[in-house]
Amino acid sequence: MIPSTDYIRLLPELILIVFGLLVMLIEPLLGEHNNRKGLGAIALMGAVLSILASFYQTGYEGAAFFDMIHVDTFSIFFHVLIGLIAAVVILASFEYLNLQQIRYGEYYGLILLSSVGMMLMSSAVELVLIFIALEISSIGTYILAGFRRNAPISIESSMKYFLLGSFATAFFLYGVALMFGATGSTSVYTIATTLAQGATPLAYVGIALMFVGLGFKVASAPFHIWTPDVYEGAPAPVVAFMSTGPKAAAFAVLLRVLFATEAPGWFWLIWASAVLSMTLGNIGALVQNNVKRLLAYSSIAQAGYILVAFAAAKDIGISAVIFYAAAYAAMNVGAFAVASHLANVGEKYVTLDDYAGLGRRAPGLAAVLTIFMLSLIGIPVTGGFLAKFYVFQAAMQSHLTGLVIIGVINSAVAAYYYLRVIVYMYMREPQRDVPVLKMPFALGVSLAACLAATIYLGVLPGRILDYAMASARVLVR
Amino acid sequence: MVPISYYLVLSAILFACGVLGFLIKRNVITIFMSIELMLNAVNLSFVAFASYWQALSGQVFVFFVMVVAAAEAAVGLAIIIAVFRTRQTLNPDRVNLLKL
Numbered sequence: 416m417i418p419s420t421d422y423i424r425l426l427p428e429l430i431l432i433v434f435g436l437l438v439m440l441i442e443p444l445l446g447e448h449n450n451r452k453g454l455g456a457i458a459l460m461g462a463v464l465s466i467l468a469s470f471y472q473t474g475y476e477g478a479a480f481f482d483m484i485h486v487d488t489f490s491i492f493f494h495v496l497i498g499l500i501a502a503v504v505i506l507a508s509f510e511y512l513n514l515q516q517i518r519y520g521e522y523y524g525l526i527l528l529s530s531v532g533m534m535l536m537s538s539a540v541e542l543v544l545i546f547i548a549l550e551i552s553s554i555g556t557y558i559l560a561g562f563r564r565n566a567p568i569s570i571e572s573s574m575k576y577f578l579l580g581s582f583a584t585a586f587f588l589y590g591v592a593l594m595f596g597a598t599g600s601t602s603v604y605t606i607a608t609t610l611a612q613g614a615t616p617l618a619y620v621g622i623a624l625m626f627v628g629l630g631f632k633v634a635s636a637p638f639h640i641w642t643p644d645v646y647e648g649a650p651a652p653v654v655a656f657m658s659t660g661p662k663a664a665a666f667a668v669l670l671r672v673l674f675a676t677e678a679p680g681w682f683w684l685i686w687a688s689a690v691l692s693m694t695l696g697n698i699g700a701l702v703q704n705n706v707k708r709l710l711a712y713s714s715i716a717q718a719g720y721i722l723v724a725f726a727a728a729k730d731i732g733i734s735a736v737i738f739y740a741a742a743y744a745a746m747n748v749g750a751f752a753v754a755s756h757l758a759n760v761g762e763k764y765v766t767l768d769d770y771a772g773l774g775r776r777a778p779g780l781a782a783v784l785t786i787f788m789l790s791l792i793g794i795p796v797t798g799g800f801l802a803k804f805y806v807f808q809a810a811m812q813s814h815l816t817g818l819v820i821i822g823v824i825n826s827a828v829a830a831y832y833y834l835r836v837i838v839y840m841y842m843r844e845p846q847r848d849v850p851v852l853k854m855p856f857a858l859g860v861s862l863a864a865c866l867a868a869t870i871y872l873g874v875l876p877g878r879i880l881d882y883a884m885a886s887a888r889v890l891v892r
Numbered sequence: 893m894v895p896i897s898y899y900l901v902l903s904a905i906l907f908a909c910g911v912l913g914f915l916i917k918r919n920v921i922t923i924f925m926s927i928e929l930m931l932n933a934v935n936l937s938f939v940a941f942a943s944y945w946q947a948l949s950g951q952v953f954v955f956f957v958m959v960v961a962a963a964e965a966a967v968g969l970a971i972i973i974a975v976f977r978t979r980q981t982l983n984p985d986r987v988n989l990l991k992l
């Protein structure tokens with residue numbers, strides 16, 4: 416008999432499933448020419464309700480469904496974060512879908528249903544459930560990547576994402592199998608007690624293979640090859656979604672798997688991956704002319720900074736990871752939302768040259784994008800600055816001087832390509848006539864939300880930081 | 893009684909075959925089949941470990957993996973059809989609008 420509190424511990428996911436299915440069911444009843452904004456509104460309501468449900472969970476912390484999921488401050492934080500990402504992306508998609516003539520309501524349903532997978536990833540404490548949640552979130556995003564069905568590059572990006580993504584999840588699954596073989600269990604807490612008595616080589620291999628799968632999801636080097644291609648081809652609001660949501664969820668899983676199980680032998684793995692991600696991401700971004708590709712390389716580098724905090728380990732490092740995930744989500748969703756608006760019909764205008772002179776043609780939009788870029792560099796008064804600061808501070812406290820030096824040099828290199836976008840917007844004359852559409856209301860709201868979150872995290876980080884610290888303590892207890 | 897190591901080695905060989913097929917095959921369908929081979933190699937590991945630990949759960953996981961593989965196949969084949977429609981080819985080398 417399953418007690419009713421168990422259902423409360425699963426409430427955000429249940430709400431999203433109900434609304435996701437509702438959207439799917441209403442979709443075929445609508446006519447060809449309906450613009451599907453009503454469905455978007457339903458989806459938005461679902462996302463908001465699930466955020467509220469996550470807040471409601473604070474009184475009901477604990478394990479549910481035979482220790483399959485665990486609701487704690489850590490999982491609630493990621494539930495709210497993922498819910499917010501989904502809501503903002505849905506808002507940003509209203510006008511975009513209309514503009515690109517994508518009249519399929521499944522779009523909204525898939526966003527909700529893949530959010531279910533991401534939320535489950537953050538609360539699951541069982542490796543097989545984590546695998547299934549990972550697949551739920553991935554399969555939805557595979558389809559979303561190919562949603563501009565008539566554009567060959569969109570389908571191509573979907574295919575690349577699908578093939579490489581399933582390849583990586585197979586590795587993750589093999590890791591789970593070996594972990595099961597080494598410990599006789601797939602529950603994170605049972606594994607922790609077994610590994611405490613000494614780890615077999617099988618467990619080391621299992622951790623390494625699981626890291627391959629999760630490294631792919633967070634787009635960390637050397638598993639980052641797919642990122643630029645997929646981000647360039649996929650619809651811009653979808654990129655906003657899949658560059659933040661699955662990433663945050665995969666980081667949550669990594670935190671749980673590495674720290675709750677006190678997994679052996681992960682330190683050099685993370686160290687090497689952090690250095691590679693920062694370096695390859697930043698060097699790759701230097702030569703990009705396509706803004707979506709540039710942001711893709713930047714997101715690889717950002718994953719590297721987050722991995723630095725992983726290497727720092729224990730509560731201070733974990734809280735830095737959590738804070739970074741929130742700040743990164745705010746600024747990255749914002750940047751891609753701006754890119755989706757400027758891209759116009761058929762995503763024609765996505766190169767840096769198209770952004771030339773934007774400061775005069777659309778001063779408001781240019782200013783907003785400038786703030787997101789400054790936050791991605793890590794300039795004070797933005798969330799990006801404090802996020803980087805906490806990461807490097809955590810690394811310093813763990814005496815990882817080498818890693819901090821590499822990270823700071825990388826941040827300096829990164830400033831070049833972010834500033835390049837700003838220079839193009841304010842100091843270059845436009846080469847050709849690039850029309851800028853009127854800002855639609857829904858997109859304006861979503862941009863305002865991202866902007867507010869970026870500034871809020873940069874000015875008043877106290878509450879989020881305290882919360883992140885509390886979550887970290889829950890995790891390592 | 894066959895020792896467990898035999899099953900594990902077989903499973904590792906099958907997994908390696910899948911990885912190899914993924915890397916060298918030049919047809920999207922075959923590449924996709926290689927991924928399925930990898931998943932089934934893992935299933936063999938799960939069953940072998942389940943019998944080693946006398947834990948039924950390992951055998952149940954296999955069903956979950958099969959379900960996930962089926963869902964992946966449904967989506968994957970749909971994507972492959974969409975690629976074929978826009979490009980008239982299934983050779984990944986010729987699906988190259990996005991440079992790696």
